[in-house]
Amino acid sequence: MSLSPNDRSIAGFTMAGHALVHWFETSIPIFLVVWLTQFDVGVARLGIVVALGYAPFGLGALPGGILADRYGPRSIVLACLGGMSLSFLVLAAANSIYAIAGGLILWGVAASVYHPAGLALISTGVEDRGTVFAYHGIAGNAGIALGPFVAATLLIFLKWSVVAAILAVPGILAVLYGISASFDPTAAVVDDAEAGPDEALSLSDLVGNTRTLFASVFAAVFVLVTFEGLYYRGTLTYLPEILHGLPVIESLALPAGLEGIQPADYIYVGLLVVGMAGQYAGGKLTKRVAPMQGLAGIFVVLAILALAFIPVTALESGLVPIVALCGALGFFLFAIQPFYQDAVAIYTPPDARGLSYGYTYLAEFGIGSLSIAIGGFVLGELSQTAFFVLIAGFAVVGGLLAGALLVGGGRFGEIDEPLEANADD
Structure with missing residues (x-):
């Protein structure tokens, strides 16, 4: 259509x-x-x-x-x-x-x-x-x-x-x-x-609307998006540095005149380009797959992909596995976004949709940015393996929460009434 x-x-x-x-x-x-x-x-x-x-x-x-x-x-x-x-x-x-x-x-x-x-x-x-x-x-x-x-x-x-x-x-x-x-x-x-x-x-309306939002299933969606944001920001911040440090990429011989080009940067940009396909696929699937079902499934895939980076980067398994893994990560990292965006639209009333998405992106870009500090500490003080375990852990928590909401799906319905009508309930 x-x-x-x-x-x-x-x-x-x-x-x-x-x-x-x-x-x-x-x-x-x-x-x-x-x-x-x-x-x-x-x-x-x-x-x-x-x-x-x-x-x-x-x-x-x-x-x-x-x-x-x-x-x-x-x-x-x-x-x-x-x-x-x-x-x-x-x-x-x-x-x-x-x-x-x-x-x-x-x-x-x-x-x-x-x-x-x-x-x-x-x-x-x-x-x-x-x-x-x-x-x-x-x-x-x-x-x-x-x-x-x-x-x-x-x-x-x-x-x-x-x-x-x-x-x-x-x-x-x-x-x-x-x-x-x-x-x-x-x-x-x-x-x-x-x-x-x-x-x-008014300010009292905002406080009441916020209280009502977080007394609903939106509170769980907020936490879920927070863990997606932790995964997203931590991965995209440190993956370029990790790719630059891989011997298989550093040793690539480039043609004369192209010595200044960094192959790791092109792999990273390729990941973002593949993300366009993930965004499109995720958006189309929201019409066929319930938000929590899609979120739970993609979180599982993201956890597996994060853990897969441990052997692929540590064992120097070659350029093809690294490129393929980055491509898969790019696809699913962005395919998840239409699902949580749709979940917010389903579980919040239209008169507070801006407020709802405001909290959503406070979770995604605000709280999610904490993984920059946490991930930097883990990479600097522990190891690359510990970093990918940490990133996978964010996806596991998000997946468990989405799964819990999916199991209790009968108790969570769409919200189609204005918040202010329910603020005193």
Whole structure:
């Protein structure tokens, strides 16, 4: 079944937003080497500056969800796109490390609101939700892969400040497109009043809605997404470093003129590209497979894949097994995302969908980022084997929780009433 005109319009708008969030996000590390030289700062100091930008990306998701419920997701997505573009123009004009910090903080604040707002828009405005979740995820993966590739390529020919300004251009174009796009943001909701902006939402309403959300099955979904986020962030942060250290990859002989290319980086980008297929497959399967059934199954696969890295990397089994394992990891690591996004849409009411996705991405990118610190400690103080056991453990816990919810499925139904009607129950 093809998408309706309204579904296509929302898909195009949110796909552009999702791709650009990750386009900007993954291009930032490419500038680090240049900034180290340009501003004569140490790695530790610059690391703190960059962390100031990434921290709001996860922590701002909850306020972003609240704002989406208050003012409507379309307005928030447009503000996100405009703010990210402005932040890179600030970076382009920066003449000190303090200006760099300001630009990065602005980016983190602006980018943080996208996921709760964009996903809320899909959940309330799209009829074929699973397919659009899949397309949305594919667009995000495209941004993840293209951001660093384009930035690195342009830096070969242009000054870094010019490259930063060029990277802002797609964001500006997306704002213009979003302003002109026509769609109904509540087309998938029976009662539009449940999904529209709630300008009367007070602090007591937010507290009551939060209390009611976490008194429902959403609390379990939140914990489940937290463990998915721990697996996701820990794996994607340290896998490039692990791949760079493998003798079978370091020993690859490259043709003359290509000595500067890092094969490990291309394997990693390939993993992200394969993730597009995983996003699409996961999104299509949400129409046939219950969310908890899909989540439980994919968590099991992710645990097995994490453990499989132990013998494959330790025994130097060759390039083909490593590439195949990375490909499988990329597929399932991103195939799981449409399932938890759909679970949030099923187990939360439309009038608090932005708040729900705000908490979801606080779990995914905020709490999930703890695995960067934990994983770094394990890799530094223990071993690579212990790291993969840790990552597998995150998947095991998530799988057990999804399995428990699946077994108790008869007690958990869809929520189709507004939260505020139930806040005093």
